[in-house]
Amino acid sequence: MTVPEIAVTAAFAVMTLITFILFAADKAKAKKGAWRIPEAVLFGFSFFLGGIGGLLGMIVCRHKTKHVSFCVLIPLFAVLSAAAVVVTFIYA
Numbered sequence: 245m246t247v248p249e250i251a252v253t254a255a256f257a258v259m260t261l262i263t264f265i266l267f268a269a270d271k272a273k274a275k276k277g278a279w280r281i282p283e284a285v286l287f288g289f290s291f292f293l294g295g296i297g298g299l300l301g302m303i304v305c306r307h308k309t310k311h312v313s314f315c316v317l318i319p320l321f322a323v324l325s326a327a328a329v330v331v332t333f334i335y336a
Contacts, residue, residue, distance in 0.1 A: 248336040256293045256329050263294030267301025267308070274307070287317060293328065295321030 245253075266289055270281040286308070290298035299322040301307060308314040 246336050249333055252293075252329055252332040252336075256296075256325065259289065259292060259294035260297035260300075260325075263289040263297030264301045264304075265297075267298060268305050271301075271305040271307040283314075286314075287321075290318050290321040291324075293325045295319075295323070295325035298322065 263286075266281055266286060270286065273280050286298065295318065298318045302309055302314065302318055308318075
């Protein structure tokens with residue numbers, strides 16, 4: 245593997261994990277009625293290579309599934325995140 249491939253793969257894995265944790269934490273906070281993670285943060289992490297983690301967070305935690313913006317944008321970000329990794333492997 246080349247350095248760009250390793251860097252993008254590592255960034256993808258880290259952002260996926262962080263984004264999943266953010267969705268799970270926000271769901272836990274919602275259940276407790278505590279201070280929530282802003283939606284902009286969830287969207288931001290999902291956009292920057294964390295789309296798969298956001299999508300998994302929505303599915304596994306059943307979180308934000310009734311929000312149209314999340315149901316449209318998070319899957320889109322997941323596709324874009326996966327495409328970014330694939331493109332890096334093809335062109336690196």
